[in-house]
Amino acid sequence: MSTAEHPSSDAHLGDDADVRFEVLIGRLEEVVRRLESGDQSLEASLEDFESGMQLVAKASTILDAADSRVEKLLADRDGELTEAPLYGAA
Numbered sequence: 001m002s003t004a005e006h007p008s009s010d011a012h013l014g015d016d017a018d019v020r021f022e023v024l025i026g027r028l029e030e031v032v033r034r035l036e037s038g039d040q041s042l043e044a045s046l047e048d049f050e051s052g053m054q055l056v057a058k059a060s061t062i063l064d065a066a067d068s069r070v071e072k073l074l075a076d077r078d079g080e081l082t083e084a085p086l087y088g089a090a
Contacts, residue, residue, distance in 0.1 A: 021062045028055040 031052040035045055
């Protein structure tokens with residue numbers, strides 16, 4: 001089992017540079033569950049909050065990269081972007 005699939009700790013996200021978006025979202029959902037439970041100490045909650053913010057930043061970076069790829073794919077020969085529905089629906 002890889003650390004990307006089953007993280008031992010969200011605090012070591014810097015070691016997982018190529019984590020998939022879905023894995024990040026799963027980690028973030030787990031952090032949110034712990035925070036919403038209210039069963040943690042203040043210190044543990046602060047650590048989870050910091051970890052969650054790191055997860056959000058990494059996920060945002062991945063989404064930005066995906067957005068750039070989509071824009072490049074939609075650019076016409078003149079370099080102008082053409083608006084098109086993501087899944088072909090109008």
